[in-house]
Amino acid sequence: xxxxxxxxxLRALRAAGRMSLRQLRRYPTNLLxxxxxxxxxxxxxxxxxxxxxxxxxxAALDAFASRAGTTGVTLFVFxxxxxxxxxxxxxxxxxxxxxxxxxRGSLEAVFLTPVSRLVPLFGPTLTNFxxxxxxxxxxxxxxxxxxxxxxxxxxxxxxxxxxxxxVPAMYAMGALFGAGVLRFxxxxxxxQFTRGGLSMLCGITFPIAMLPSWAQAAASAMPPTYIxxxxxxxxLRSATVADLVPAAASLIxxxxxxAILAVVVFRWLEASARRSGMLGRY
Amino acid sequence: MSSEDDRGAPAVAATGLTKVFEKxxxxxxxxxxxxxxxxxxxxxxxxxxxxxxxxxxxxxxxxNGAGKTTTLRMLATLLEPTSGDVRVLxxxxxxxxxxxxxxxGAMLSGERSLYxxxxxxxxxxxxxxxxxVPPKETASRIDAALVAVKLADRADDYVERYSTGMRQRLxxxxxxxxxxxxxxxxxxxxxxxPQSARDLRDRVRELKRQGRTVLLTTHYMEEADxxxxxxxxxxxxxxxxxxxxxxxxxxxxxxxxxxxxxxxTGEDAPLLARLASSAVIARxxxxxxxxxxTAHCASARDxxxxxFDAARSEGATIQHVEVVPVSLEDVFISLTxxxxxx
Amino acid sequence: MGELRAAIAIARxxxxxxxxxxxxxxxxxxxxxxxxxxxxxLFGASFAVAGHVVGLEKTIGTTDLTGFIFLGGVMxxxxxxxxxxxxxxxxxxxxxxTLEPTWLTPTSREVIVLGRALGGLFWFAFSQVAIFAIGxxxxxLRFRPEIVYALPAVVLAIVxxxxxxxxxxxxxxxxxxxxxxxxxxxxxxxxxxxAAFPVVLLPGVLQPIAYALPTTYAMDLIRQxxxxxxPLFDPALEYVALVLTTAIAFPIGLWAYxxxxxxxxxxxxxxxx
Numbered sequence: 069x070x071x072x073x074x075x076x077x078l079r080a081l082r083a084a085g086r087m088s089l090r091q092l093r094r095y096p097t098n099l100l101x102x103x104x105x106x107x108x109x110x111x112x113x114x115x116x117x118x119x120x121x122x123x124x125x126x127a128a129l130d131a132f133a134s135r136a137g138t139t140g141v142t143l144f145v146f147x148x149x150x151x152x153x154x155x156x157x158x159x160x161x162x163x164x165x166x167x168x169x170x171x172r173g174s175l176e177a178v179f180l181t182p183v184s185r186l187v188p189l190f191g192p193t194l195t196n197f198x199x200x201x202x203x204x205x206x207x208x209x210x211x212x213x214x215x216x217x218x219x220x221x222x223x224x225x226x227x228x229x230x231x232x233x234x235v236p237a238m239y240a241m242g243a244l245f246g247a248g249v250l251r252f253x254x255x256x257x258x259x260q261f262t263r264g265g266l267s268m269l270c271g272i273t274f275p276i277a278m279l280p281s282w283a284q285a286a287a288s289a290m291p292p293t294y295i296x297x298x299x300x301x302x303x304l305r306s307a308t309v310a311d312l313v314p315a316a317a318s319l320i321x322x323x324x325x326x327a328i329l330a331v332v333v334f335r336w337l338e339a340s341a342r343r344s345g346m347l348g349r350y
Numbered sequence: 351m352s353s354e355d356d357r358g359a360p361a362v363a364a365t366g367l368t369k370v371f372e373k374x375x376x377x378x379x380x381x382x383x384x385x386x387x388x389x390x391x392x393x394x395x396x397x398x399x400x401x402x403x404x405x406x407x408x409x410x411x412x413x414n415g416a417g418k419t420t421t422l423r424m425l426a427t428l429l430e431p432t433s434g435d436v437r438v439l440x441x442x443x444x445x446x447x448x449x450x451x452x453x454x455g456a457m458l459s460g461e462r463s464l465y466x467x468x469x470x471x472x473x474x475x476x477x478x479x480x481x482x483v484p485p486k487e488t489a490s491r492i493d494a495a496l497v498a499v500k501l502a503d504r505a506d507d508y509v510e511r512y513s514t515g516m517r518q519r520l521x522x523x524x525x526x527x528x529x530x531x532x533x534x535x536x537x538x539x540x541x542x543x544p545q546s547a548r549d550l551r552d553r554v555r556e557l558k559r560q561g562r563t564v565l566l567t568t569h570y571m572e573e574a575d576x577x578x579x580x581x582x583x584x585x586x587x588x589x590x591x592x593x594x595x596x597x598x599x600x601x602x603x604x605x606x607x608x609x610x611x612x613x614x615t616g617e618d619a620p621l622l623a624r625l626a627s628s629a630v631i632a633r634x635x636x637x638x639x640x641x642x643x644t645a646h647c648a649s650a651r652d653x654x655x656x657x658f659d660a661a662r663s664e665g666a667t668i669q670h671v672e673v674v675p676v677s678l679e680d681v682f683i684s685l686t687x688x689x690x691x692x
Numbered sequence: 693m694g695e696l697r698a699a700i701a702i703a704r705x706x707x708x709x710x711x712x713x714x715x716x717x718x719x720x721x722x723x724x725x726x727x728x729x730x731x732x733x734l735f736g737a738s739f740a741v742a743g744h745v746v747g748l749e750k751t752i753g754t755t756d757l758t759g760f761i762f763l764g765g766v767m768x769x770x771x772x773x774x775x776x777x778x779x780x781x782x783x784x785x786x787x788x789x790t791l792e793p794t795w796l797t798p799t800s801r802e803v804i805v806l807g808r809a810l811g812g813l814f815w816f817a818f819s820q821v822a823i824f825a826i827g828x829x830x831x832x833l834r835f836r837p838e839i840v841y842a843l844p845a846v847v848l849a850i851v852x853x854x855x856x857x858x859x860x861x862x863x864x865x866x867x868x869x870x871x872x873x874x875x876x877x878x879x880x881x882x883x884x885x886x887a888a889f890p891v892v893l894l895p896g897v898l899q900p901i902a903y904a905l906p907t908t909y910a911m912d913l914i915r916q917x918x919x920x921x922x923p924l925f926d927p928a929l930e931y932v933a934l935v936l937t938t939a940i941a942f943p944i945g946l947w948a949y950x951x952x953x954x955x956x957x958x959x960x961x962x963x964x965x
Contacts, residue, residue, distance in 0.1 A: 104876060112888050116732065119889040120739040120757070122747030128739040135738045257715045264726045274735040371960070420960070426796055429960040452798035463793045465705065467712045472705070479701030480797035482694035524793065 106203045107210040110149040113273060114215060117141040136275035138304040142215045146207050147227075147299045148272040151292050153207075155266055157199040158242040159259045167249045197235065204231070219303060226302035230295060230312060230319075237291035237319045240326035247334040271296050291322045359440030361532045361563035362402035362425060367434035369395040369420050369587075394420040396587040397434065402565055404531070407558050409578035410567040411678065413688070417587040418567035419458075422536050425565070426456045439532060452482065455525030455533040463521060466510035470501055470520050473509060474527060481528040495523035499553055515546030522553060533557055535566040539573060551577055571678035583682055590685045599676045606650045607632075607680050608673050610657060612641045614666035624660040629653045632684050640669070646680065698799040702807025706781075707814050720819040724765055725826065732761045732888070733831065752890050752915070753922035759835060762827050763918055764887040767849075767911045769816055771885065774853035775878040777812030778805060779860035783870045792962050801953050802946065805861055809854045835918040842910075842917035848934050849910035855942030856881075862945075862952035886911045891924070906937035 121128040121141065129139045136144055208224075211217040249258050267273060269283060270292040276284055287293045298315040301307035373390040395417045402408040410418045423429035425438055427447035436443040438450045465473055474492045483491055496502040499519040509517060518538065525533055535554070539547035554577060557564050568574050574581050575595045582592040591598055608629070614621065618641050622631060629647035636642075647653040650673040661668050682688075710716055736757045739747050745757045754760065782805065785791040794804055827833030860877075864870040884891070884898065885907035894902055902908050909930040916923040923930065956962050 101872065108879065108883075112883055113735070115889045115893045116735065117739075118893055119751045120736040120745055120747045122750030125747050125750060127741045128745075128747035131741045132739050257719060260719065260723060260727075264723070268726055268730065273731040275738050278734040278738055369960075423960060428792065428795060428957060428962055430954070430957045448798045448800070451796060454796070456793075456796045458792060458796070463789045465709060465790060467709050468705065472708060476701050476705045477793065477797065479698050480794055480799040482698065482798055485697065521793075528797075 102199065102202050103206055106149065106153050106206045107214070109152070110146045110207065111210070111214060113145045113149070114142050117145060132275075135277040136300075138300065140217075140304045142211060142217050143219075143304055144300060145273070146211045146217075147303060148296060150203060150207055150299070151270065151296045152263075152267060152272050153203045154200050154238065155263050155292065156259075157203075158238060159245060159263055161199070162239070163242045163245045163262075164249055164255045164259065166246045167255055170250060171255075200231065204228075220306075223303040223306070226307065226309065226312060227299045230298040230302065230315065233316045234291060234295040234319050237323035237326060238295070240323050240330055241291055243330035244326050244333060247330050247337060250334075250337055266290060266292055269293070289322070291319055291326070294318050294322075357440075359437065360401050361404050361406075362400060362408075362436075362438055362565060363440075364398065364400040364425070364436045365434060366397045367395055367400065367421065367424060367436055368393070368397045368432045369417075369424060369429065370432045394587050395424070395431075398584070398587070398589050400582065400589070400592075402563060404563050405558065405561060406579040407554065407564045407566070407577055409574040409581040410565070410584055411569070411571060411574045411581050411682070412567075412584035413569055416584045418569075418584055419536055420587075421584070422456075422458065422534055422565070422567055426454060426458065426534055427451055428458075452528060453530055453532065455528060455530035456536075457518075457521045457525045457534070457538060458536045464509045464517055464524075467508060469506050469508055470496065470512075470523075471505045473520065474524060477524050478527050483527055491527055491529065495526045498526060498556065499523045500549070513546075515542050515549065518542060518546070518550060519553065522550070526557075530562065532563045532565065535564065537567055537569070539568070539570065547573075571682070575678050581678070583678075583685060585682075585686050591681065595678060598678060598681045601681060601684075605648055605676060606646075606673055607676055608645045608647060608650050608653055608657070608671065610641075610643045610645070610668055611670035612643065612661055612666050613639055613669050614641055614661075614664070615639060616665065621660060621664040621666060624664070625657055628656045630684070632680060633687070641666070644680070644683065646676065646684065694798075695800060695803045698797075699803050699807040699810060702794075702804060703810035703814065706777075706808060706811030710811075710815060720815055721822040721826075724769060724819065724823060728768065729761055729765055729823070729827075732764075733758065736761065751893070754919045756919045756921075758827065758831050758833050759919045760915065760921070762824065762831075762833055763915050764911070765823060766820055766846075766914065767885055767887040767907055768882045769820060770849060770853055771882040771887070771907060772878055773812040773816040774809075774857040775860060775874050775881070777815065778809045778854065778857035779864055780870065780874045781808055781812075782861045783864040786865065786962065795962060802858070802949065805858055805949065806854070809857060813850065836920055838920075839914070839918035842914040845910045845913040845917075845931070845934060848938050849907055852906035852910075852934075852938040852941050855938065855945035858945030858949040859941075860945075862948035865952045865956055881905065881907070884908070903933075904937065906934050906941060909934040909937070 118124070118141075121132065129141070132141065133139045138144060208219060212219070245258075245262060249255060269279070269287045270276075270290050271287070272292070276287055276293070276297075279287065294315040298307070298312050301311060301315075371392045371394055372387070373392060376387060376389060398417075398421065400421070410421065412418050420429065424431045424436060425443065427443055427450055431444070439453050441449050441453070443450050465476070468476070471492060474495060475488065478488045478492060492505075493502065496505050499522050501516060501519055501523065504512070504516065509520065512520065518541075522535070522538070525535075538554070539550050542550065551573065554564055554566070566577070578595065580592065580594050581598060582589045583598070584590070591601070593601070612621070618634070618636055621641070622634060622643075625631060625643065625645060629645040631643060632646050633644040634641060645653065645657075654671060654673070657671075658668055736745055736748070739745055740757075744755045746755065748757055748760065749755045752760070782791065785794075795801065824833065860874065864874060867873060882888070884894070884902045885905050886902065891899060891902040891908055908924075912924045913927060913930050913934070915921045916927060925933075
């Protein structure tokens with residue numbers, strides 16, 4: 069951001085965040101969805117796990133543990149779904165904010181202002197954190213009340229820490245997605261495909277060990293993979309701070325890489341749109 | 351009561367047609383407890399009587415929110431009247447709605463009501479089936495409808511590629527599929543450029559030449575004046591006048607309308623009283639030092655010099671004079687005290 | 693005849709409309725695969741001991757995980773078709789402005805839903821055939837020959853879901869947040885029908901709901917016939933229950949839809965968006 073306009077850009081960033089929060093309040097079903105889906109989606113998978121394990125047959129659970137590193141199927145599922153909810157909120161919200169502006173016709177109006185182009189790109193991600201915090205609370209309560217899972221204090225603190233460390237990487241990934249969708253069009257299919265693909269790759273609903281090696285290699289380039297594994301380590305495998313340092317380092321590196329890529333893609337798109345006049349059309 | 355089209359009956363006959371909307375909601379709890387309905391009501395259409403003869407173009411003219419669309423929707427069976435008797439082509443709308451729809455061609459929401467990912471022909475094929483057009487006649491009716499609206503050469507293009515005017519015409523073509531004796535059009539030219547609007551009006555005149563009855567609503571008084579055999583002026587849910595355009599204009603007993611802008615500092619009542627002796631003052635607005643007057647008179651040649659004399663003697667100055675023939679807008683103002691487009 | 697032609701025209705229109713969005717056509721096949729089938733298969737396989745899902749055998753009497761999941765997908769697909777393609781699409785047309793002109797025609801309002809049902813069932817059949825072909829080619833999907841005995845159950849389930857689609861159409865025409873309502877109830881309905889796991893694993897308080905749904909019996913009959921799994925009840929009894937629940941669902945749905953139609957005509961909300 070140009071130093072001359074920095075103060076103005078920061079104010080604009082805050083305004084973009086406030087606008088997102090306002091919209092959050094004006095759609096009450098979004099709030100209902102925050103209570104409904106984080107409970108029901110993992111609950112169904114926990115019950116599926118009970119079906120596949122014959123209600124906790126030792127042989128079946130041991131087989132699971134050899135692949136997932138834990139017999140705690142319930143918490144394994146809940147952690148995975150926390151990431152799923154995070155991805156949904158990220159992709160549907162900030163990930164598609166630019167594209168929605170373009171469809172509405174207001175993107176051109178935003179670009180007519182002197183604000184840095186990075187404000188509309190990164191601004192809407194500011195309120196994403198609110199969703200994640202709500203999901204964390206709801207899912208923790210659901211796991212405890214419905215399935216009797218009690219979390220250790222140390223585990224919860226480490227899980228919260230890894231979440232915070234993972235935020236920049238997730239936002240950067242969301243910004244790259246947002247820039248890509250601007251060019252390539254249909255929001256609904258793009259979100260479904262990306263979320264589905266990441267769910268398959270990142271160990272959200274099943275252990276990564278079940279994937280072929282090429283897919284596991286691809287997973288190692290995705291921030292959700294590290295966040296999910298680190299959270300499961302903290303909550304299920306009594307991991308310590310030292311155990312989580314490699315994951316944290318990878319997340320910081322990926323955050324930088326995705327952010328740079330997002331800015332590059334976005335600048336290229338903007339230049340192309342200014343040449344072709346496509347900014348106001350889609 | 352016959353459900354068959356009574357060929358001697360008028361195209362539309364409505365008596366005491368009323369529509370009342372309730373504001374707000376009544377909860378299930380209130381209903382279960384049989385609490386009295388305390389909701390505010392809004393009367394959109396207040397007991398209107400309407401008779402449209404076969405073969406005429408009948409216009410319903412009024413500002414936005416007057417009740418035109420509500421009236422049309424009741425005739426088209428989309429909206430249930432609160433009370434009143436309505437017959438379309440002799441068929442009771444309340445007891446035989448499907449028979450009414452089988453004989454009615456309606457264009458209500460224009461270009462929004464088409465499938466954009468289908469071609470024009472595919473849209474019409476679809477609606478032909480819904481209108482129960484016999485399969486053997488479907489192709490010929492579609493062709494005839496497309497020719498009638500001048501879209502035959504674009505019949506196989508996706509509607510998403512059409513202009514707004516073309517979509518409106520396609521919506522009109524759809525209304526013609528059941529070969530209807532009565533066609534209802536709700537604000538058919540709204541949103542169209544002047545050329546497209548002119549084209550659409552030509553199509554409407556053609557419908558009359560084919561022997562159909564057309565009932566249309568509009569808030570464009572020029573359109574009503576040019577197209578309609580008779581006009582009902584509607585305001586706040588009531589018909590305030592109903593006659594031919596010429597007869598409506600004669601009502602205000604004037605041939606010309608004079609607008610004056612008069613610069614003055616004192617009271618305007620004495621000047622208005624003097625002007626009223628030689629014309630009907632339809633409207634006057636005072637804004638700071640300027641009095642704007644709209645006067646209906648038999649001859650501007652007689653009235654304008656008298657107005658100058660009156661202004662001079664009251665110490666006022668006429669700054670601007672405009673003379674135009676009487677229009678339906680003036681009729682509306684004289685009946686309601688407001689302009690059509692306020 | 694006119695009504696039948698109208699229903700077929702509606703189905704054709706829907707098929708044509710969807711087919712012009714190639715991505716949507718592809719996602720009919722691939723979305724259930726990558727969102728449902730594949731993750732469930734890999735999750736289930738993570739419990740396998742020497743290639744056998746012994747836990748599933750204890751739960752329902754078969755180790756055929758692939759068959760269990762793919763057949764569950766059939767029921768999920770049918771439920772989704774009723775909720776989205778039959779019911780919610782009416783609401784979408786209302787918001788787009790294309791419902792009003794169909795209501796201006798003499799075609800009965802009930803036939804309009806039926807026409808959508810035919811179009812939706814076409815895509816359902818199309819996607820299921822493709823998904824099964826992928827299952828057979830890549831995942832070793834195989835069924836017992838006795839699966840044909842479950843065809844009447846599929847037909848009855850379709851009839852039941854059309855009845856439920858009428859009920860849902862009544863709701864979505866009247867409420868504001870229809871999207872959320874359909875999303876949630878679709879999910880709950882499919883879950884309660886046993887698509888993802890056997891209904892015996894539901895908490896006790898929810899099991900009566902499962903047993904009130906026609907799709908629960910259809911699901912169980914299909915799995916019992918196709919996989920040889922242990923049925924909830926005697927299959928003959930399940931057929932009786934399926935017929936009874938269908939016979940109740942259909943008229944209730946139709947009644948609700950007619951009431952909603954009247955209400956919309958009273959309120960004049962057909963073209964609100």
